Amino acid sequence: MEEKRTVRAVERALDILLCFRHGREWGLTELSQRVGLHKSTAHRLLATLEDKGFVVRDEATEKYRLGLSLLELSANLTLPDDLSTVLLGEMEKLRDRLGETISLYVRDGNERVRIQAVQSTQAIRRVAPVGARMPLFVGASSKVLLAYAEPEVREAVLNDPAWPASLDREAFVRQLEEIAKAGYATSIEEREPGAAAVAAPIFNRSGRLVAALAVSGPSNRLTPGVMRKYAPVVMEAARRMGTMLG
Amino acid sequence: MEEKRTVRAVERALDILLCFRHGREWGLTELSQRVGLHKSTAHRLLATLEDKGFVVRDEATEKYRLGLSLLELSANLTLPDDLSTVLLGEMEKLRDRLGETISLYVRDGNERVRIQAVQSTQAIRRVAPVGARMPLFVGASSKVLLAYAEPEVREAVLNDPAWPASLDREAFVRQLEEIAKAGYATSIEEREPGAAAVAAPIFNRSGRLVAALAVSGPSNRLTPGVMRKYAPVVMEAARRMGTMLG
DNA sequence: TGCATGGTTTCACAGAGTGAAACGCGATTT
DNA sequence: AAATCGCGTTTCACTCTGTGAAACCATGCA
Numbered sequence: 001m002e003e004k005r006t007v008r009a010v011e012r013a014l015d016i017l018l019c020f021r022h023g024r025e026w027g028l029t030e031l032s033q034r035v036g037l038h039k040s041t042a043h044r045l046l047a048t049l050e051d052k053g054f055v056v057r058d059e060a061t062e063k064y065r066l067g068l069s070l071l072e073l074s075a076n077l078t079l080p081d082d083l084s085t086v087l088l089g090e091m092e093k094l095r096d097r098l099g100e101t102i103s104l105y106v107r108d109g110n111e112r113v114r115i116q117a118v119q120s121t122q123a124i125r126r127v128a129p130v131g132a133r134m135p136l137f138v139g140a141s142s143k144v145l146l147a148y149a150e151p152e153v154r155e156a157v158l159n160d161p162a163w164p165a166s167l168d169r170e171a172f173v174r175q176l177e178e179i180a181k182a183g184y185a186t187s188i189e190e191r192e193p194g195a196a197a198v199a200a201p202i203f204n205r206s207g208r209l210v211a212a213l214a215v216s217g218p219s220n221r222l223t224p225g226v227m228r229k230y231a232p233v234v235m236e237a238a239r240r241m242g243t244m245l246g
Numbered sequence: 247m248e249e250k251r252t253v254r255a256v257e258r259a260l261d262i263l264l265c266f267r268h269g270r271e272w273g274l275t276e277l278s279q280r281v282g283l284h285k286s287t288a289h290r291l292l293a294t295l296e297d298k299g300f301v302v303r304d305e306a307t308e309k310y311r312l313g314l315s316l317l318e319l320s321a322n323l324t325l326p327d328d329l330s331t332v333l334l335g336e337m338e339k340l341r342d343r344l345g346e347t348i349s350l351y352v353r354d355g356n357e358r359v360r361i362q363a364v365q366s367t368q369a370i371r372r373v374a375p376v377g378a379r380m381p382l383f384v385g386a387s388s389k390v391l392l393a394y395a396e397p398e399v400r401e402a403v404l405n406d407p408a409w410p411a412s413l414d415r416e417a418f419v420r421q422l423e424e425i426a427k428a429g430y431a432t433s434i435e436e437r438e439p440g441a442a443a444v445a446a447p448i449f450n451r452s453g454r455l456v457a458a459l460a461v462s463g464p465s466n467r468l469t470p471g472v473m474r475k476y477a478p479v480v481m482e483a484a485r486r487m488g489t490m491l492g
Numbered sequence: 493t494g495c496a497t498g499g500t501t502t503c504a505c506a507g508a509g510t511g512a513a514a515c516g517c518g519a520t521t522t
Numbered sequence: 523a524a525a526t527c528g529c530g531t532t533t534c535a536c537t538c539t540g541t542g543a544a545a546c547c548a549t550g551c552a
């Protein structure tokens with residue numbers, strides 16, 4: 001048994017908050033059984049969260065939603081200011097040039113998180129919100145993030161219990177090495193049917209991998225040929241963005 | 247004495263989180279005395295927050311920063327998907343047309359929160375992050391949000407203990423009425439020296455005020471004359487954005 | 493070497509948080 | 523209308539959990 005130097009009540013409250021990854025609105029009873037707490041306990045915790053503005057109750061439905069305290073905090077997130085504004089400019093330029101949705105991903109544990117995005121202007125387009133969290137197994141950005149990661153990170157992901165049985169580790173590792181050589185990765189309908197993407201790594205000045213820049217769209221528009229043409233453009237944008245970082 | 251139906255430990259943990267409004271990085275001791283907790287208590291709470299990904303420790307400085315759980319949550323914020331994507335499109339159009347920074351504000355209690363923004367492309371420009379929180383006393387957006395608010399909201403703000411003594415309530419209320427007639431508000435160096443703004447209300451389909459749309463920039467570029475010219479453009483954009491909402 | 497200044501761990505105690513149960517209330521059903 | 527359900531809210535006795543003083547480690551600095 002592990003020693004526990006954490007606070008149970010707080011853990012529970014945060015668990016409640018994290019439920020809002022999976023849905024916008026929750027009723028008390030719903031929430032309480034999802035996190036396995038007694039109604040009355042959940043009620044007390046929610047009252048506290050509400051007090052501090054982390055959740056609000058929808059006037060109409062009486063259900064709980066996330067509050068604006070979170071927005072305020074996310075403004076001060078790890079990413080330096082410039083990352084959200086300066087890099088955003090570059091991303092918009094790239095979007096205007098290619099016409100597809102542009103995303104920025106960082107690795108967080110054995111997952112990747114979309115920390116910034118600009119949407120395609122076309123009618124048919126991928127939509128994924130900033131903050132979305134995805135596995136590191138599939139997708140162009142995943143492969144980029146792994147191809148340049150430290151060996152121990154790669155190992156951790158390969159040994160993740162969630163690793164899909166259908167995916168051959170050997171072949172995957174070989175693919176990563178090719179990607180490391182080529183400087184970019186592509187994916188076609190790996191994670192999401194009908195979608196494709198090209199991604200390139202962003203290194204900071206000291207040469208450490210900090211993020212992956214991705215262009216994504218419908219796979220009938222982003223054909224292998226088109227993606228091969230886009231790759232240098234994406235890599236160049238990623239390089240320029242890298243020089244903007246500390 | 248009030249009855250308390252909240253959980254102390256959770257309150258404290260959230261207070262710690264809220265410190266990150268005022269700074270990106272905090273050491274343990276720093277934090278603990280800011281929230282008035284014993285070092286050891288703060289330590290335990292932070293360990294819990296870290297466990298759930300709400301804070302992380304900067305590798306280099308050993309200090310605490312916000313974690314990515316927050317980003318993930320803020321993606322699921324109250325605002326429906328469309329608000330962050332569809333409206334964003336309109337905001338970009340407006341930015342491209344006027345060349346200035348465009349912001350979207352909602353009221354939260356007696357303050358306003360910037361929930362979305364697109365930055366000016368010009369070299370000299372205002373920068374304010376999404377999530378920023380400002381008083382409802384000053385600024386074009388504040389006046390718009392108050393001019394169309396329910397009377398009790400207006401009262402609450404006028405009686406807020408933080409109301410600046412230098413600001414005449416009578417004159418302010420009169421100004422609000424004019425704004426309600428005109429359909430837009432302007433401000434020149436009210437909140438921030440050297441800055442000016444034009445703002446218009448966004449109503450949803452059922453006619454309820456939901457947000458304020460603002461164009462802001464340096465006051466030598468946004469002169470009264472220029473702003474008068476921009477006003478109809480902003481109002482028109484706000485109207486169109488309103489029709490996009492439920 | 494001593495002295496700050498940060499973070500970490502220990503431990504005995506008190507009171508804070510817990511959850512079963514009872515309650516209230518509105519919408520549905522009988 | 524009475525009965526029944528599905529919600530959220532409140533109460534209360536008990537116990538387990540969170541607390542904070544103090545001791546303990548690492549550092550960097552004089």
